[in-house]
Amino acid sequence: xxxxxxxxxxxxxxxxxxxFPGIKVGxxxxxxxxxxxxRMLIASAALILFAWNRKMKLPDIKDVPAILFLGFLGFAVxxxxxxxxxxxxxxxxxxxxxxxxxxxxxxxxxxxxxxxxSKIGWLGSCMAFLxxxxxxxxxxxxxxxxxxxxxxxxxxxxxxxxxxxxxxxxIKKYGFIQFNxxxxxxxxxxxxxxxxxxxxxxxxxxxxxxLTVIYLGLIPTIIPYFAIAYVISKTGAAKxxxxxxxxxxxxxxxxxxxxxxxxxxxxxxxxxxxxxGVGLSAVRASESNDIATKRTxxxxx
Numbered sequence: 001x002x003x004x005x006x007x008x009x010x011x012x013x014x015x016x017x018x019x020f021p022g023i024k025v026g027x028x029x030x031x032x033x034x035x036x037x038x039r040m041l042i043a044s045a046a047l048i049l050f051a052w053n054r055k056m057k058l059p060d061i062k063d064v065p066a067i068l069f070l071g072f073l074g075f076a077v078x079x080x081x082x083x084x085x086x087x088x089x090x091x092x093x094x095x096x097x098x099x100x101x102x103x104x105x106x107x108x109x110x111x112x113x114x115x116x117x118s119k120i121g122w123l124g125s126c127m128a129f130l131x132x133x134x135x136x137x138x139x140x141x142x143x144x145x146x147x148x149x150x151x152x153x154x155x156x157x158x159x160x161x162x163x164x165x166x167x168x169x170x171i172k173k174y175g176f177i178q179f180n181x182x183x184x185x186x187x188x189x190x191x192x193x194x195x196x197x198x199x200x201x202x203x204x205x206x207x208x209x210x211l212t213v214i215y216l217g218l219i220p221t222i223i224p225y226f227a228i229a230y231v232i233s234k235t236g237a238a239k240x241x242x243x244x245x246x247x248x249x250x251x252x253x254x255x256x257x258x259x260x261x262x263x264x265x266x267x268x269x270x271x272x273x274x275x276x277g278v279g280l281s282a283v284r285a286s287e288s289n290d291i292a293t294k295r296t297x298x299x300x301x
Contacts, residue, residue: 005234008227015227017250019220020091021258022212023083029209032083033194034201040079040188042217047181059182063170067179070170071186074163080191081156088149090261093135095251096271097153102278103128104161112165124280127273134270176229184221248275 026035050056059067086094103125132154163183170179202210248271255261263271 002234005231008230012224012227012231013246013250014254015220015224016247017095018254018258019216020086020095020251021255021261022216022220023086023094024091024255024259025212026209026216027083027087029205030201030213031197032087033080033191034198035213036076036079036083037188037191037194037198038202038213039217039221040075040184040191042214043221044185044188046218046222047184051181056178056181059174063173066166066170067182068186068189070163070167071183071188072190073159074167075184075187076190077159078156078163079187080194081152081159085149085152085156088147089153090263091255091259092248092252092261092263093267093271094153095248096135096267096274097132097150098157098160099248099271099275099278100128100132100154101157101160101164104158105164108161108165120280124277126277127280128277131270131272131274131277134273135267137266137270177225180225 023035026039030038082094082098085097089097106121106125132150135150167179167183173179174182205213252263252271
């Protein structure tokens with residue numbers, strides 16, 4: 001693998017993995033909704049400057065409703081749900097739960113786009129949800145099966161899955177980077193509902209939390225999109241995205257070093273089963289393989 005490609009890929013995995021513990025640090029001073037909003041405001045401001053500098057054209061009027069809808073699901077729902085979920089779920093376990101996004105995408109694809117999921121793919125889906133159950137038991141939620149925090153994160157993953165399923169035609173039209181800029185800004189518009197009280201929290205936040213949220217807005221929300229787009233352009237979608245399942249491993253390692261989080265053995269076993277299931281679910285009929293792998297490319301935080 002070319003050194004530049006390897007560097008871009010490694011940077012993508014590391015940065016996305018670092019977002020999960022970063023959210024934990026941000027939650028020390030910010031409420032979940034304000035953390036998500038501030039992160040998106042920072043990202044949108046940077047992307048607007050980038051788009052202005054590149055003289056990027058506005059989207060076609062007829063595409064605006066779809067862009068708003070996909071921005072709402074892929075960014076407003078995803079980031080808000082993840083922030084609420086990490087109030088009670090560890091950063092490492094959160095990354096494992098988010099890895100179910102391709103499963104939801106595969107199921108939605110069969111429902112709405114007539115994609116075909118192979119028998120092995122359906123087996124993988126069942127394995128992934130079994131892994132989620134084991135993660136739940138491993139986090140001490142054996143009586144409630146799934147905690148409220150896990151439900152929030154699964155909602156986040158489900159919202160992101162809708163984004164991945166229906167973005168394909170727009171990416172073909174606008175390109176990977178340009179379309180994501182549109183939808184990030186669109187998602188931020190919906191999140192302005194959380195604006196009241198943000199300034200008060202910001203003024204009272206610790207330096208560590210504030211710097212971490214700035215990092216979340218400028219780095220994990222933006223940089224990996226450019227990096228993975230570069231990798232895809234050099235290696236193709238399948239090769240570029242096949243190893244992005246390393247993101248939970250990076251998140252677990254960074255959470256251990258940064259936060260001192262040590263997942264339980266049962267959660268790790270559940271996580272391994274989930275990741276194996278997600279990998280198997282990518283086994284599609286040959287005509288839909290490329291679409292399936294492209295949908296995992298944005299599995300970000």
